[in-house]
Amino acid sequence: MNKIIFTFSCLLMMIFSLLSLSVGAVSISIPDLWYSLLQKDTSFSFIVWEYRLPRVVISILSGFGLAVSGVILQSLVRNPLASPDVIGLTKGAGFFAALVIFLFPSSPSYVLPAAALTGAFLVFILLLLLSKRLTLSPDAFALVGIAIGAVFQSGIQYLLVKYPADINMTLLWLSGSLWGRGWSEVFSLLPWILILLPVAWWQYPKLNVFQLGDEYSQTLGLDIIRQRFWLLLLSVSLAGVSVASVGSIGFIGLIAPHIARKLVGGRHQLLIPLAAIIGANLMLIGDSIGRIIIVPREVPVGIMTAIIGAPYFVYLLRREHKRKG
Structure with a gap:
């Protein structure tokens, strides 16, 4: 059954990649797309190779990174609502980028x-300091992250008001x-993902041990x-x-681990790679839909993932409330 799930997920990634290459202000048929990929002297070759193909690669790589980051956070914090955007990482990155x-x-x-990378690591340092070196409960750690994210979000709003011209x-x-993402962004992101993803797996x-709780984890040696520090890093x-x-981009690190967990359970040897593929699929389909809604303009992929993820987040909140109530 797991093989079928992984095969189907990879097949979806291929289909969504072809869809992303085909749609946009200029639609490209599948035959023309294949010919443009094989021969660089066609009328569509420049669009495919210089604009759409790097977008597809970045969608996949960033989907991998955000989804696996969410898997690790949810496992360490033991909170299904934890994700990079929920605990403030993306807010810190956004503030420094602004x-x-x-x-x-x-x-x-x-x-x-x-x-942006500096901002994300600053949030991490603040999390360590305010959560007393990770010795607080997982729930408290998540709440500290939410508070830090709110502070950086306020900073972003202040900058938007102070500098309206830009x-x-x-x-x-x-x-x-x-x-506007191109091959330079691909080559900047690719080495990190190639190194960090195998390390995560x-x-x-x-x-798997962390999911048993701190007491059982200590009993097992x-x-x-220390391990929570390195995994959080x-x-x-x-x-x-x-x-x-x-x-x-929000909600990828929240949704992808949940979908993967429902399909293959909580074993991280299966959860991590499947969540990565699902994260890439969400990025691809979000980017594709965003480019065809108001042609020739495009809706940013972050808005599309928010449209998908916000209702799911509300569903998770209600489910957790019922479970604890």
């Missing part, structure tokens, strides 16, 4: 993702968009504080590099 856009508009292109670029980045025995790194490349 600072660069507003205060240093002429800075080189690499400064913006570097600032608001367009900031809103585009904060909403999460693949517009190799940690599946520890993540796991150094809780891994989660922050995955989310940080993804947000730095595509902007503040």
Whole structure:
């Protein structure tokens, strides 16, 4: 059964990738698309190779990173509502990106993702300091993250009010968009994902143990504080590099782990790779739909994932309330 689920998920990723390559302000038929991919001298080759193919690759890579980051967070915090955007990582990244856009508009292109990554790691440091070196309960850790995210969100709103003339670029980045992304962004993100994803999968025995609770984890010989620190750092790194490349895209790290958990259960050796594929599929379909709703304009993928994820988040809140009530 698991093989069927993985095969079907990979098949969907291929279909959604072809759809993303085909749709947009200029529609490309499947025969023309195949020919453009094989021969670079067709009328559609430039569009496919320079605009749409890098978007597809970035969608997949960032979907991988955000989804796996969400898997790690939910397992460590033991809270189904935990995700990179919920505990403030994307808010911190967004605030520092907004600072660069507003205060240093002429800075080189690499400064913006570097600032976003810095913001994500600053949130991580604040989480460590305010949660007393990770010794608080998982619920308290999640609440601290929500509070930090609210503070950075307030900072973003202040910058938007103070610098209204430069608001367009900031809103585009904060909403999460693949517009204008090219091969330079692909090659910036690819090495991180190729390194961090295998590292995340190799940690599946520890993540399986963490799900049993702190007392059982200690009984089994796991150094809780140290391992939680490194796993959280891994989660922050995955989310940080993804947000730095595509902007503040929310709900991927929340939805993808839940869907994967319902399909294959809580064993992380299966949960991590399936959640990564589902995260990529959500990014691909969100980007594709966003490009065909109001042609020739496009709706940022972050808005599309929010439309999908917000109702699911409400559903999870109600389910958790009923379970605890």
